[in-house]
Amino acid sequence: MNEELGAAITLSINASRLLRSSIERAGFDKVKAGYVEAEKFQELHWKDLSVILEWQSSLVTERYKEPWWYFSRKDVHEELKRAALSPDGLGSIPRLVLGAHVERVDVQSHTAVLSSGERFQGDVIIGADGIRSASGNSVFGKLQTVPEGLSAYRCMIRSEKLKENPATAILVDSTKVLMLIGPNRRIVAYPCSNWNWINFVCIFPDNKDRRLQWNDTVTVQEMVETFQDFHPSIPAALSMASNTGIWQLRDRVPLQTLVKGCYAMIGDAAHAMGPHQGQGACQALEDAEALRITLKGATRCDVSARLKIYDELRVERIAKVMEYTRAMAPSTTDSREVNHTTTQTYSDYYWSYKITQDAVALMRKHGHALKVVDEVTGEVEFE
Template sequence: MTPHSLNVAIIGSGLAGCLAARILREQHTVTIYERETAKAEAGAAINLGPNAVHILNSVDFDRRRACSIPVTRVLSYNKQGELTHESIHDYVQEFGTDWLFHHRVDLRDELLRLATAPSEELGLTGEPATVRFGARVVGGDVDEGRLTLEDGEVVEADLVVAADGIRSIMRGPVVNDDAYITAQPSGSSAFRFTMSREKVIELHNGEVPEIMDSSKSGTLFGVYALDPTERRVIMYPCRNYEILNFAVLAPDNMLKTPASSDSWSAPGDRDEMISLFTDFPDWVLKYFRAAENIKLWQLRMQDPLPTYIRGRTVLIGDAAHAMTPHQGQGGCQAIEDAEGFRLFLGDHVTRANVPTILEDFDRVRRPRASQIQLNTSQAMARHSAKEIYRFRKFNFTYHGIFEELRKIKESEKVGQLDHGGGEESKRESDLHSAVGICRCRQCQTDS
């Protein structure tokens, strides 16, 4: 190791942890501590907006390996089956790159490859990250960069990256406020399942439905109750059109048995799912009746945190800013977080100034992700697709850690960091004040 090379410990090998390892391996010695004993990744499909895809492009992300599907259309229907909104966008022209659909396993596998593949394969200097599976972190000293594993081993690090998800072991010690230790129920739960291409075609009497037609661009279908229940069904293809993904959202107070807050993969009841959506089109219920291996989990959200950093430790991904899927930005913000570790590349980096560099990380990432958390909370209460996607421009526009930090510093010089208002709830006002969220019109709506 050189004076500019750090010993980095990353907790968690999910999307945020793997991409953080890919960035940091360019200069530092990186070890990922993963509590699971194998590289299993839970979940179904995930979509990534251009704000995240720009970052993936910069690290030679292989779309072929990840089975990516570019998206250009969003079709929205009401519960009578009537088309209420059609959005067609050339995202490359508008935002400089694609909006992509993935199966979460495929995406995680590609990010893990980027973190651990031989350097010569990726054209990098430095050593690949090491992943220690079955290494559960049970505590540590966030100021000193010290971790304690379940077997009693103590790990010393110059930088600790807590990418350990919504139930982060490090959130409490970093924030030091009991109010933020546990993410709170959002009031909704999601039934999740996937269906094979063959099964979908069978349900359509041997015909390939539009949503699975690989000769056309990727399309997201949404069916909305447009009533106070805020029920909705979201479906889109992934894995090169080999799988159709379903997310079926319903309020907790309509469920016979509330989703478990202790498991993200509890079984869901098909009959109950159908009973909650009997007023939806039969072409939706046809999929429900054929669904297998349904999962049900309670959607949880975190109020914006007052800090992501303490000492030598930083929270990223769901550990920092858990949010519901209503804006499709949870994974995107994790990827933006990981890109922020480019602040740790260069000859200015030493063990002594890690806390100072983390302050710049926090100045950029926390206001941005906190704003998207609040926008997502608003999107939960929106009935129409047009309202739900009103923050798209803000969400999809991000210029990377260095440019965003430059803009913040320039704004501070002229006193424009907080530059505008409009009415807001007292809760949102308090949160804005606590975390330094920008309240300008651009951040609050799509122009």
């Protein structure tokens, strides 16, 4: 969650649709989370910053009737946690146990076993433990991941520093999202934390095995040198970072199922994907909403059947999002020219999707007479 290492996140329209309803239903506060709404998106040529594609965010948000938010991961994580643990929220207050390293899950006894030997039992066990998912590996056997042949430097830079420097002010002349497109490299930069910081994700070809996501030995100078031939504003901006991390881009091999008995996977454990479409966290929120709907009113005896509905709802959509995300990754080429697929190619598939309604329809198909009773809050109930 270290903000200086570039831990920021984009929650586009299919995700903000869910957070917006959660604001009404469960108390999530976007202001406390330091949200930013960018006014425009630009795809720029790596060498001269000429505009390849530009669109005003309002055109998209008006079409889909939802906002598009950017956050620091630290900020949005803290606010989600606050809302979840608040006595003013929905249902009973959950108990948060930190440092609980899961070693394995026994679906027969509904038990999660920690490395300490401590055991937790529950009617439902959700594996939300990332791409290396210890819980998933114990339930399904070794879950494969695939390196993309790319890595990404990540860093955060103060907006004021960029604005004050004539060489970099062009990058922050408005609240915008920038994507600099090179022949085999790409930089994405966007604001977060009330526009106090700009997050940089700098993707480049790399075949080194970097299983440990963050490598403390990486220097800012290495990052600057990798992008030294970009427009002069870019190395000037990157040199302002106080530190940087490097992240090997790996994704999950698409899975045929996400559930077994009382166990289900969500988030990166289920569908780790590259950052090329900004859908990783968005799909995790879709997962959470899918569970909210499919487990509505369930008893312990219902859990296995309900999770199969969750599986039916998510597997095909996740596989398609992963396919589209891979298609948008930078391709290695000797050409100095830019030839790429625009980021809007698959956008309607992401943004038009309404998982609440889709989940309710699937529940009804399986004989559960569920309906949405409030479109604003997403509240559902049985007829």
